[in-house]
Amino acid sequence: MIEDGPAAGSTFISTFDGRPATLQLGSGQWSPGMETPLLGHPEGDCFSYTLEPEAAYGDRNPDLIQRVSRSMLVEHAGPDATFEPGDMVEFTAPNGGRYSGVLKEFGEESVLFDFNHPLAGLTLRVDVDLLGVL
Secondary structure (H helix, E strand, O other): OEOOOOOOOOOOOOOOOOOOOOOOOOOOOOOHHHHHHHOOOOOOOEEEEEEOHHHOOOOOOHHHEEEEEHHHHHHHHOOOOOOOOOOEEEEEOOOOOEEEEEEEEEOOOEEEEEOOOOOOOOOEEEEEEOOOOO
């Protein structure tokens, strides 16, 4: 649950209605700040905890809002690709890795992307129903 910001009160992801999520602590799936509140809870425990941005996905970084030339977008996505503001677009990094950003707006020569994590800068509430511990 998102605790603050324009999306306050909304659920970003839920596994309560479907297949439960599996998390291996210490493997890098979650940041240490997100994992620490899970420690010491027994199987069957149901609880919630709140995470400030610095313990979750960090604060928003204005340097990660960047313009990309429309020609670069076409080069990476293909000439037939279509995009709408709000779409998440994936790019290939120079080192071969992948990164993604949310398309914010189209300009004449460029498009504006936000490369911040969608949950950056937000206070989160994490609800847990601990089904098992291995």
